[in-house]
Every structure is written in structure tokens, then in C-alpha cells.
Amino acid sequence: MKFLVAFCVFGVVVCANAQIFGRGEPQRGHGHMPHQNSDQERRAQEMVGRCQRKELATESxxxxxxxxKKPTTKTGKCLHACLMETVGLVSNGKLSVEKSVEFMSRMAHGNNELVKIVxxxxxxxxxxxxxxxxxxxFKIMECTEEGIQKRQDEMRKFMPRQQQEFNH
Incomplete structure (x- = not known):
């Protein structure tokens, strides 16, 4: 399972990354209008751009x-820190469980079992x-990835089919 799935489970930021960089298709049929997806993509791109500039993230x-891929440089790790802070996943020096659950609740479309796992x-x-x-x-990303790896079979049944294929 790809590293970024860990991040994807906890927030819109990296799910939007998949759309920004052409990985996967926006999910349709869950009450979202097409213009909402493009607006989300635009906002996500802007946020990534702001964090790239703020953290001086390189092209690499x-x-x-x-x-x-896992960030391999200090600036790459800081890019992820900026994104996590911007959306509130990291606050006061720790992961916000409630913000993680809030994000997942929006993405889970009423699947309480998936929200419970998150x-x-x-x-x-x-x-x-x-x-x-x-x-x-970086440590939070590794921890969430490890948690997802341990429960990947359980979580797989909740993921859209094309995302399952992409993450192998």
C-alpha cells in the first residue's frame, strides 16, 4: 500500500494531491457536484503552493x-508539516484525533466502521x-501508515475499487 494512503485516510490534503497530480478520479455519486471537486482541487493546489513556498520545498x-513517496529531506518533511498544520491535523505539537475523525467522517459517506478505525x-x-x-x-505519517498496514484488509473493503488498485 502506498505511503500516502496513510495521509489520505486522515485528510483532504493528500486525497486532493492525488487529483492535483492526476492520480485517481474525483469521487462522483456521493452528493458532490462536479464544480465542488474542481473548487476543492483549486483550494488544495493553492494550499500546497503556499506550503511549498513557505517551506522552500524543492522540485525534488x-x-x-x-x-x-515518503519525504526524504528536511524541506519535504516540513512541506507535510505545513499541510498538516494548515488543515488542523497537527495542532499544539500533536495529532488532532478529532480533526482526523472529522475529515474521515466527511470522506466515509456515513461509514461509521471506517470512522471508528481511523x-x-x-x-x-x-x-x-x-x-x-x-x-x-513525519513520525505521525509513519505511525498512521503502520496503523493502516496492520488493518489494511479491514480497511480495503471500504475503499473505492480504483483506489485499491492504485495503492498496490
């Missing part, structure tokens, strides 16, 4: 991000600390 960092993974990762905000974001 952006390439890793667009290819859904809550459990988030609660396991909320204890992670690091005085360096970039390392903190």
Missing part, C-alpha cells in the same frame, strides 16, 4: 509528494511528540 520534494489509529498516534515540527509530521 514536490516530485516525491506528487509520486506519493479514530483508533489516530488515538494510537496522538501520543507522538517531537520538538521539531517537521520530524513530528
Amino acid at each position: 520534494d514536490m516530485s516525491e509528494f506528487s509520486q506519493q 479514530r483508533e489509529i489516530s488515538e494510537n498516534c496522538e501520543t507522538i511528540t517531537d520538538p521539531d515540527r517537521c520530524e513530528l509530521a
Whole structure:
């Protein structure tokens, strides 16, 4: 399963990344109008651009991000920290369980079992600390990825088919 799935489960940021860089199709048929998706994509692109400029992320960092690879540089990790902070997934130096659940609730389309899994993974990762905000974001990403890996069979049944194929 691709690294970025961990991030995707917890927020719109990286799901939007998949759309920004042409990976996957916007989900239709869940009460979203097409113009909402393009508006979400535009806002996500703007947010990524702001964080890229703020963190001085390089083309290599952006390439890793667009290819859904783990960040390998300090600026790449800081790019992810900026995105997580911007959407409220990281606040006061830790993962926000409630924000993770809030994002997933919007994406899960009423699937309470998936939301429950995300809550459990988030609660396991909320204890992670690091005085360096970039390392903190990276550690949270690794923790969520590990939690998803452990429960991937359980989670797979909730993912759209094309996303399952993309993530293998």
C-alpha cells in the first residue's frame, strides 16, 4: 500500500494531491457536484503552493509528494508539516484525533466502521511528540501508515475499487 494512503485516510490534503497530480478520479455519486471537486482541487493546489513556498520545498520534494513517496529531506518533511498544520491535523505539537475523525467522517459517506478505525489509529498516534515540527509530521505519517498496514484488509473493503488498485 502506498505511503500516502496513510495521509489520505486522515485528510483532504493528500486525497486532493492525488487529483492535483492526476492520480485517481474525483469521487462522483456521493452528493458532490462536479464544480465542488474542481473548487476543492483549486483550494488544495493553492494550499500546497503556499506550503511549498513557505517551506522552500524543492522540485525534488514536490516530485516525491506528487509520486506519493515518503519525504526524504528536511524541506519535504516540513512541506507535510505545513499541510498538516494548515488543515488542523497537527495542532499544539500533536495529532488532532478529532480533526482526523472529522475529515474521515466527511470522506466515509456515513461509514461509521471506517470512522471508528481511523479514530483508533489516530488515538494510537496522538501520543507522538517531537520538538521539531517537521520530524513530528513525519513520525505521525509513519505511525498512521503502520496503523493502516496492520488493518489494511479491514480497511480495503471500504475503499473505492480504483483506489485499491492504485495503492498496490
